[in-house]
Amino acid sequence: MTSLRLNTIKKIGILGGTFDPPHLGHLKLATHFAKVLHLDELLLIPSGEPWQKGTGLTNAETRLQLTEAAGVDLARAFQYLGIPTQIGVDRLEIDRAGPSYAIDTAKALRERFGPNSSMTWLMGVDSLLNLPTWNSWDQLLNYVNFAVASRPHYALSLEMNPQIEVLLTQHQSINADALEKSPFGRIYLDNSLSIDLSSTHLRNQLKSSARSEIASEQIPAHALEIITNLGLYK
Numbered sequence: 001m002t003s004l005r006l007n008t009i010k011k012i013g014i015l016g017g018t019f020d021p022p023h024l025g026h027l028k029l030a031t032h033f034a035k036v037l038h039l040d041e042l043l044l045i046p047s048g049e050p051w052q053k054g055t056g057l058t059n060a061e062t063r064l065q066l067t068e069a070a071g072v073d074l075a076r077a078f079q080y081l082g083i084p085t086q087i088g089v090d091r092l093e094i095d096r097a098g099p100s101y102a103i104d105t106a107k108a109l110r111e112r113f114g115p116n117s118s119m120t121w122l123m124g125v126d127s128l129l130n131l132p133t134w135n136s137w138d139q140l141l142n143y144v145n146f147a148v149a150s151r152p153h154y155a156l157s158l159e160m161n162p163q164i165e166v167l168l169t170q171h172q173s174i175n176a177d178a179l180e181k182s183p184f185g186r187i188y189l190d191n192s193l194s195i196d197l198s199s200t201h202l203r204n205q206l207k208s209s210a211r212s213e214i215a216s217e218q219i220p221a222h223a224l225e226i227i228t229n230l231g232l233y234k
Contacts, residue, residue, distance in 0.1 A: 010117040011180055013042040013085070014109065014144065016093070016102065020058050021233070022070035022223050023202055025195040030074060032193045033122050033147050034085040036176050041086045043109075044071055047100035048093040058232060060094045069222035103136040106143035110184075120145040120179050124195070132163045141171055145179045145186040149193040206233035 015030050026044075034042055046067045048060050057063075071089045078085055092108060093100040102121070109119060121144045128148045131137045140146075160168075171187045173179065179186050205214055206227070211234075219227065227233060 009181065009183070010113065011037060011040045012109070012113055012117055012119045013037060013039040013122055013147075014045060014105070014119060015042065015122045016045040016047060016100075016105065018057060018199060019044070019046045019063050019067045019070070020199050021063075021066050021202060021206075021219055021227060023199060023219050024217065025198070027070065027074050027077065027220060028195055029122055029124065029149050029193065031077060031081070031083065032149065032190070033120070034078065034083050035081075036190065037120060037147060037179055039085045039120075041088060044074075044087070044089045045093055045105060046089075046091075048096060049099045062230070062232070064089070064091055064094055066223045066226055069226050070220040072222050073220035099135075101135040103134075103139055103143075106140055110143045116183055118145065118180055118183055119143065120147050122147050122149075124149050124151045125189075126151055128164065129160055131167075132161065141167075141185050141187070144184050145182060146171075146188070147176070147179060148187065148189050149195065150189075150191045151195060203233050 013030070013033055015026065017026065019026065022044075030042055030044070033039065044067050046060065046063045058066075068089045071087050075087050077083075078087065093105055096104065096108075106119070106121070110117075113119060121140070123146060125148050128146065131140075134140070168187060168189075171185060173182075173186045173188050176188050176190070179188050202214065202218060205211065214224070
């Protein structure tokens with residue numbers, strides 16, 4: 001029994017983002033892939049300086065606080081659903097000076113978890129389509145796998161450019177099991193999840209007269225409480 005445990009690959013999920021604010025879409029994606037990939041640990045990583053998002057974002061420490069609050073709700077959901085995945089909120093990108101590049105985070109986490117752990121970056125298909133704009137994007141699969149969830153209004157087959165097409169030809173795996181067994185270098189596309197929520201839309205809604213209509217169906221309860229108490233997004 002001991003030798004089996006020693007030989008088991010540790011499975012780490014990575015969910016990064018501005019989390020400005022965190023929403024139920026983030027939690028649904030995390031829950032789905034925690035189950036599908038049998039993750040041992042899931043890291044929520046709010047970005048420090050999200051270089052592609054422009055100005056006007058909430059400060060990093062407040063976004064970290066919101067992410068931690070969302071993590072509490074996610075942990076309760078995991079407990080209710082019987083999902084054994086451990087949840088962590090990591091300030092890795094917030095503490096790192098300069099723009100938050102996924103490649104730097106992937107390298108740091110690979111060093112932390114070692115060469116044999118399966119590390120999978122969780123994302124929506126919109127992020128995959130936008131991947132060639134990321135810094136050193138073509139190196140990411142040397143450190144992590146990708147688990148990609150479908151989203152409404154994004155048709156991968158119609159919108160992907162030749163670079164993504166080549167990437168999928170070289171790295172796509174039909175079965176999620178391949179990611180569990182591979183430390184890096186695999187892409188799994190999951191069409192069973194379709195989430196139509198975005199932080200940008202929620203920020204705009206919170207700034208409008210529709211603010212009072214936002215409930216825990218869109219933003220996790222603990223995060224929403226902080227938003228209300230601090231008067232954020234007005």
